[in-house]
Amino acid sequence: MDVAAMAERFTELLGADGVITDPVRLRTYECDGLTYHKATPGIVVLPDTAEQIAAMVRECSAAGVPYVARGSGTGLSGGALPRTDGVLIVTSRMRRILEIDIENQRAVVEPGVINLDVTKAVRPHGYYYAPDPSSQQICSIGGNVAENSGGAHCLKYGFTAHHVLACEIVTPEGEIVTIGEGPGYDLLGVFIGAEGTLGITTKITVRLTRLPETVQTLLAAFESMEAGGEAVSAIISAGVVPAAIEMMDALSIEAAEAAVQCSYPAGAGAVLIVELDGPESEVRRQFADVERLCRASGAFEIRIAADDAERGLIWAGRKSAFAAVGRISPAYIVQDGVIPRTALSGVLARIDELSRGSGIRVANVFHAGDGNLHPLVLFDDAEPGAGERAEKVSGQILDLCIEHGGSITGEHGVGVDKARHMPRMFTAGDLDTMQMVRCGFDPAGLCNPGKIFPTPRLCGEVPGVHKGVHPLVASGRAEQF
Numbered sequence: 340m341d342v343a344a345m346a347e348r349f350t351e352l353l354g355a356d357g358v359i360t361d362p363v364r365l366r367t368y369e370c371d372g373l374t375y376h377k378a379t380p381g382i383v384v385l386p387d388t389a390e391q392i393a394a395m396v397r398e399c400s401a402a403g404v405p406y407v408a409r410g411s412g413t414g415l416s417g418g419a420l421p422r423t424d425g426v427l428i429v430t431s432r433m434r435r436i437l438e439i440d441i442e443n444q445r446a447v448v449e450p451g452v453i454n455l456d457v458t459k460a461v462r463p464h465g466y467y468y469a470p471d472p473s474s475q476q477i478c479s480i481g482g483n484v485a486e487n488s489g490g491a492h493c494l495k496y497g498f499t500a501h502h503v504l505a506c507e508i509v510t511p512e513g514e515i516v517t518i519g520e521g522p523g524y525d526l527l528g529v530f531i532g533a534e535g536t537l538g539i540t541t542k543i544t545v546r547l548t549r550l551p552e553t554v555q556t557l558l559a560a561f562e563s564m565e566a567g568g569e570a571v572s573a574i575i576s577a578g579v580v581p582a583a584i585e586m587m588d589a590l591s592i593e594a595a596e597a598a599v600q601c602s603y604p605a606g607a608g609a610v611l612i613v614e615l616d617g618p619e620s621e622v623r624r625q626f627a628d629v630e631r632l633c634r635a636s637g638a639f640e641i642r643i644a645a646d647d648a649e650r651g652l653i654w655a656g657r658k659s660a661f662a663a664v665g666r667i668s669p670a671y672i673v674q675d676g677v678i679p680r681t682a683l684s685g686v687l688a689r690i691d692e693l694s695r696g697s698g699i700r701v702a703n704v705f706h707a708g709d710g711n712l713h714p715l716v717l718f719d720d721a722e723p724g725a726g727e728r729a730e731k732v733s734g735q736i737l738d739l740c741i742e743h744g745g746s747i748t749g750e751h752g753v754g755v756d757k758a759r760h761m762p763r764m765f766t767a768g769d770l771d772t773m774q775m776v777r778c779g780f781d782p783a784g785l786c787n788p789g790k791i792f793p794t795p796r797l798c799g800e801v802p803g804v805h806k807g808v809h810p811l812v813a814s815g816r817a818e819q820f
Contacts (some may be wrong), residue, residue: 340381340382340402340404340424340425341402341479342381342382344383345382345398345402345404345426346358346360348398349382349384349395349398349426349744350395351685352386352391352394352395352564353384353386353387353391353529354386356385357384357385357386357387358382358383358384358385359382359383359384359385359538359760359764360382360383362379364379364383365379365383365478367535368380368383368409368412368421368427368429370417370420370545371409371412371413371414371415371417371418371419371420371669371748372412372413372414372474372661372673373414373416373417373672373673373754373756374416374590374670375417375557375672375726375730375756376417376755376756377420377522377594378418378420378421378422378423378449379421379423379428379697380407380421380422380423380425380426380427381421381422381423381424381425382425382426382427383421383426383427383429384426384428385429385431385432385798386428386429386430386433387432387433388433388541388575389472389507389509389515389541389542390515390740392428392430392509392539392541392704393496393513393514394513394658395426395428396428396509396510396511396512396513396539396751397512397513398573399425399426399785400512400513400783400785403783403785404424404425404426404785405422405424405425405426405736405785405786405787405788406421406422406425406426406427406428406659406785406786406787407419407421407422407425407426407428407535407617407787408428408429408430408449408481408535408539408540408563408787409421409427409428409429409430409431409482409487410429410430410431410451410478410479410481410485411431411451411453411477411478411479411482413472413474413477413478413479413482414482414485414486414751414752414754415661415673415692415756416486416534416675416748416751416752416754416755416756416757417754417755417756417790418483418485418486418534418535418752418753418754418787418790419535420754420755420789420790422788422789428539428542430440430449430450430451430479430481430540431451431479432537433450433451433452433481433541433756434449434452434453434456435448435449435484436448436449436452436456436457436460437449437786438595439460439461439464441464441466441547442755444546444547444548444549444779445504445544445546445547446460446461446468446545446547447542447543447544447545448480448542448543448545449480449541449542449543449629450479450480450481450482450484450539450540450542450543451473451479451480451481451482451812452477452479452480452542453475453476453477453478453480454470454471454472454474454475454476454478454479454480454483455471455475455476455646456709457480457545461547462550465549465550466547466548466549466550467547467548467550468502468547468548469496469497469502469546469547469548469787470483470488470489470490470492470493470496470497470498470499470502471490471491471492471660472488472489472490472750472763473491473657473658473659474661475490477668479533480543480545481543482488482782483499484499484503484506484530484531484540484543485533485534485535485540485750485752486499486502486534486691486750486751486752487499487531487532487533487750488662488750489706489711489749489750490750491583491585491612491654491657491706492582492583492616493706493709493711493750494580494582494583494584494706494708494709495580495581495583495616496548497524497583498750499531499532500528500532501546502533502579503519503527503531503543503544503545503546504519504520504541504543504544504545504546504631505517505518505519505527505544505786506518506519506527506530506531506540506542506543506544507540507541507542507543508537508538508539508540508541509538509541510528510538510780511537511538511541511780511781511782511783511785511786513539517542518530519544529776532752533777534752534753534754534787534790534791535786535787535790536777536780536781536786536787536788536790536791537777537780537781537783537786538692538780538786539786547666550600551582551616551617552618552619552622552624553616553617553618553619553622554614554615554619554641554650555583555614555615555616555621555623555626555643555644555777556612556613556614556615556644556649556650556653556654557612557613557614557623557626557629557630557633557641557643558603558604558610558611558612558642558644558653559610559611559613559638559640559641559642560561560603560604560609560610560638560639560640560641561607561608561609561610561611561637561638562606562607562608562609562637562639563608563609564586564588564608564609564687564703565684565687565688566608566609566636566637566638567586567608567609567610567611567636567707568684568687568707569636569637569684569777570590570611570632570636570637570638571584571586571611571680571683571707571708572680572681572683573632573635573636574613574628574629574632574633575708575719577628577632579615579625579628579629580708580801581613581614581615581708582614582615582616582617582757583613583614583706583708584611584612584613584614584707585611585612585657585705585706585707586609586610586612586703586704586705586707587603587609587610587612587656587657587660587703587704587756588608588609588702588703588704589607589608589609590667590700590701590702590703591660591663591702591703591704591715591790592607592610592656594637594663594665594666594667594702595655595657595659595663596656596657596662597663597666597781598659598662598663598665598666599626599655599656599659599663601652601653601655601656601659602652603656604639604640604642607640610656611633611638611707612652612653612654612657613629613633615629622701632763635804641765644740657704660713660715661673661704661713661715664715664717666699667717668717668718668719669719669721670717670718670719670720670726670729671702671715671716671717671718671729672715672716672718672730672733672756673713673714673715673716673751674712674713674714674715674716674733674736674737675712675713675747675748675749675751675752675757676711676714676736676739676740676745676746676747676748676749676787677709677710677711677712677740677745677746677747677748677749677752678710678712678739678743678744678745679743679744679745679799680707680708680709680710682710682743682744682745683707683710685743686712686739686740686743687703689739690703690714690736690739692765693732693735693736694732697728697731697732698728699716699717699718699725699728699732699761700716700717701714701715701716701717701731701732702714702715702717702783703715708750709747709749709761710745710751712749714733714736716729716730716732716733716736717729734759734760737757737760737763738760738763741760741763741764746764747760747764747789748762752791753790753791754790754791755789755790758790758791758792758793759793761791761792761793762793769792770792771796771801771802773791773792774792774795774796775801778798778801782798783798784797784798
């Protein structure tokens with residue numbers, strides 16, 4: 340890549356303040372939220388419009404230069420890891436909420452809009468945006484689309500895919516098209532969660548959800564994770580579907596206390612946060628069942644939020660958990676495996692064995708209702724070999740998830756971190772089929788290359804795909820799907 344020539348061309352498109360080539364400033368973008376993997380980008384660009392992104396993608400395509408899209412950089416699988424020989428397209432300046440249509444319960448936003456800002460904008464109208472990653476105060480909607488992000492309330496309300504109605508995207512050929520509107524193949528379903536490998540999102544139409552009549556939140560403290568797991572199983576078995584049901588172990592509680600002073604019950608081996616929402620009569624009845632089941636499972640203390648302030652304090656510890664472990668460990672890897680709820684206690688016991696055997700501490704935070712684990716593997720990156728041991732434990736945890744019929748990711752994506760584990764879940768034929776889809780969108784293989792697949796292949800190397808294959812997404816600025 341001729342950095343000087345591309346920088347000059349991009350400066351013509353964006354202005355001097357929209358292009359970064361200074362080596363020190365480039366390092367700001369060398370990783371996303373997973374700091375274990377780093378690469379300094381060749382060039383960073385900060386566009387304001389979809390047309391600018393399309394023009395830059397065409398420039399990259401013509402020059403054969405790889406490019407990666409990045410939002411707020413809060414991803415936890417290395418999905419926004421840049422290329423040293425490529426262009427990093429940062430959408431953080433595209434933060435406009437373009438339309439709020441309360442009558443049709445939707446809003447149209449640019450990719451750099453912060454997740455929580457959508458809710459702030461529509462709450463006065465009695466609505467909110469349901470997907471709520473723990474990083475919702477800083478993560479962007481475009482990044483949520485790329486990773487199909489979930490959050491604490493995904494048990495009842497689902498993931499990003501359930502709340503996005505359409506996307507305007509820039510294809511790898513540099514065309515601006517809209518997917519998700521009208522009949523035909525579900526290209527929107529393919530695009531959401533593709534981790535930016537099929538194009539760049541430039542506009543998103545999101546579904547708005549009406550604020551519930553009543554919300555009640557409970558925090559229950561248990562002496563052990565096993566007892567907390569029993570409570571989770573009892574609640575779900577009773578037919579109660581909470582808006583959220585989250586669990587934290589003693590180590591993650593310690594970190595949260597150090598970070599936000601959430602004042603969780605002293606001596607707890609685990610805390611369970613259960614939130615119910617909906618019609619008042621239904622919530623009142625189900626909440627009584629939840630409290631009874633928690634006590635029957637051994638909860639030694641139960642706190643019920645009396646108002647929004649107390650509810651916020653209960654959630655503060657959980658929402659801060661990922662960042663909070665920085666208070667008790669110099670470095671860490673966040674994992675994202677999924678298991679059946681029935682396997683919860685057994686898998687947690689095995690994780691504890693792995694931790695003890697390796698000398699690598701593991702803090703557990705997870706969406707207990709749907710079995711989405713978030714083990715935080717802690718290590719000191721100044722200690723020789725500690726990073727490698729942590730990465731080994733991290734991989735062994737994912738192997739445990741697969742062995743129990745689960746998945747290597749529930750909401751963080753594969754990125755570069757989990758790509759080597761894909762063959763544990765899929766056959767070579769499966770992976771080739773997935774890459775055929777990618778080649779349909781991106782025959783040149785320039786759009787966020789090196790992600791998801793353990794052995795990325797050029798289109799001509801995938802059985803049944805030729806180098807000259809035409810994209811599934813037809814060209815044309817006004818093309819609708």
